[in-house]
Amino acid sequence: MECVSSTEDKPRTGILNLDVLSCPICIEPFTIPIFQCDNGHLACSSCCPKLRNKCPSCAWPVGHSRCRALETVLESTSIPCQNAEFGCTEKLTYGEESTHENTCSFSPCSCPVQDCNYIGSYKDVYVHYKKLIHKNPQSTSQRYRVRCGESFCVKMNISDNLVIGTLYKERLLFTVQSFRKSNGVYVTVSCIAPSSPKAGKFSYCITYTVHGLSITYKSPELKKIQRVSFHTPTENYMLIRNSSLHGESLEMRICIKKEKEMKRTI
Numbered sequence: 001m002e003c004v005s006s007t008e009d010k011p012r013t014g015i016l017n018l019d020v021l022s023c024p025i026c027i028e029p030f031t032i033p034i035f036q037c038d039n040g041h042l043a044c045s046s047c048c049p050k051l052r053n054k055c056p057s058c059a060w061p062v063g064h065s066r067c068r069a070l071e072t073v074l075e076s077t078s079i080p081c082q083n084a085e086f087g088c089t090e091k092l093t094y095g096e097e098s099t100h101e102n103t104c105s106f107s108p109c110s111c112p113v114q115d116c117n118y119i120g121s122y123k124d125v126y127v128h129y130k131k132l133i134h135k136n137p138q139s140t141s142q143r144y145r146v147r148c149g150e151s152f153c154v155k156m157n158i159s160d161n162l163v164i165g166t167l168y169k170e171r172l173l174f175t176v177q178s179f180r181k182s183n184g185v186y187v188t189v190s191c192i193a194p195s196s197p198k199a200g201k202f203s204y205c206i207t208y209t210v211h212g213l214s215i216t217y218k219s220p221e222l223k224k225i226q227r228v229s230f231h232t233p234t235e236n237y238m239l240i241r242n243s244s245l246h247g248e249s250l251e252m253r254i255c256i257k258k259e260k261e262m263k264r265t266i
Contacts, residue, residue: 021070023042023047026044030070031044032075035066041055041058041062043063051063074095077093078093081100086106088104088105090104110228112175112228113164122199123171148256153254155251160178161230173191184241186240188237190222190223204254204257209251215238
């Protein structure tokens, strides 16, 4: 990692090996406080009690004396988010990257179109699909461009497995997938987005009607996915049993709603 320090004349650069900022015992990134024994061997605050405060290198006591110098280095070290290439500008304190990156709104998503290798932020994937490359869905003649809160009809062949639509106001792609199994067809709806709160929270409802009989499935949460999976879902799905199927096609009404974020109270 390149480091920069400022002087009155010009900035100075250097190279920092980030391995020195990890605990030599558990190999996890250091967090403050950092401890050292009298011989200068380091240990993180989590390892000290596990070692019964005995340095594994020299057997001197460890866990009482802080290594203030390395703590200062740690406090002054920041690194870019690993999603910088997709647009994230956050500078993160070393050791806190995973906390941010788990919910980073720039976490890469893959285009849901089969055989397309495009990867980008969920907003870039939306633009890529809608305007630049994929002007037509790959599996149906109907294009699903819908508004949140308004139901729409989806017609698909079970063998298609996947249709794609756009929530154009929210600039999100959503997918409807069907999976034929011995006991019937599993149907699930997802949106192409990371788990970031910035992408919004959505619920959905599916209604399937055949011979005057309606089956309705409501989910309080529209699952966010960064890549389309073709494995049969184990949760968040509607099962249409074989006795309720009519040929090889499905016709369903789907409604996706945007949920209001709960405000935190102090």
